[in-house]
Amino acid sequence: MGVMSEPRWLSDEEQKVWRDFSAATRMLQAHLEGQLQHEAGMPHTYYEVLVALSEAPERRLRMSELADARKASRSRLSHAVARLEANGWVRRESCPTDKRGSWAVLTAEGFAALEEAAPGHVEAVRESLFDPLTPEQVKALGEISAALLARLSPKCAAAEAELALREESLADLADSAELAKAD
Numbered sequence: 001m002g003v004m005s006e007p008r009w010l011s012d013e014e015q016k017v018w019r020d021f022s023a024a025t026r027m028l029q030a031h032l033e034g035q036l037q038h039e040a041g042m043p044h045t046y047y048e049v050l051v052a053l054s055e056a057p058e059r060r061l062r063m064s065e066l067a068d069a070r071k072a073s074r075s076r077l078s079h080a081v082a083r084l085e086a087n088g089w090v091r092r093e094s095c096p097t098d099k100r101g102s103w104a105v106l107t108a109e110g111f112a113a114l115e116e117a118a119p120g121h122v123e124a125v126r127e128s129l130f131d132p133l134t135p136e137q138v139k140a141l142g143e144i145s146a147a148l149l150a151r152l153s154p155k156c157a158a159a160e161a162e163l164a165l166r167e168e169s170l171a172d173l174a175d176s177a178e179l180a181k182a183d
Helices: 012-040 044-055 063-070 074-086 108-130 135-182
Strands: 060-062 090-095 098-106
Touching: 012 044, 012 108, 044 060, 044 063, 044 074, 044 090, 044 098, 044 108, 060 063, 063 074, 063 098, 074 090, 098 108
Parallel strands: none
Antiparallel strands: 060 098, 090 098
């Protein structure tokens, strides 16, 4: 068993920055979530899925690509896409080259819902995030965000890969159980 090292405690200034950052990101997310729910009748997660599909070639992505683009687990994304399907905003198509794979395709209705939601959402982002900052602060925020993403992305990718393996193993077990029942 390894020797436990002393925790690297935060200084008073770091603690204040951390708490302010944490509160600001929570408040920003809550504000944007509320704006989209109130004005567009959709959660931010659905909006992000619609945006990702709208920017993809032919407005379609493999579900695995969409999960990667959204930094979401496949099960959480599958739930969101099922709701978007129920709204008529997305449809799933099976992938001819991969029996397990499927495509998420943005429908005309989904694109129209996105076009209707986007102006209010963009204004809420501008008003709550960019308007209070100077151009120098916006640049610094971009650099800070890039540094955090660079540090966190490999760790998140490893955790997502582990989760995907678990989900795949469970799917394999379910398939095996179905085959055993059929025999």
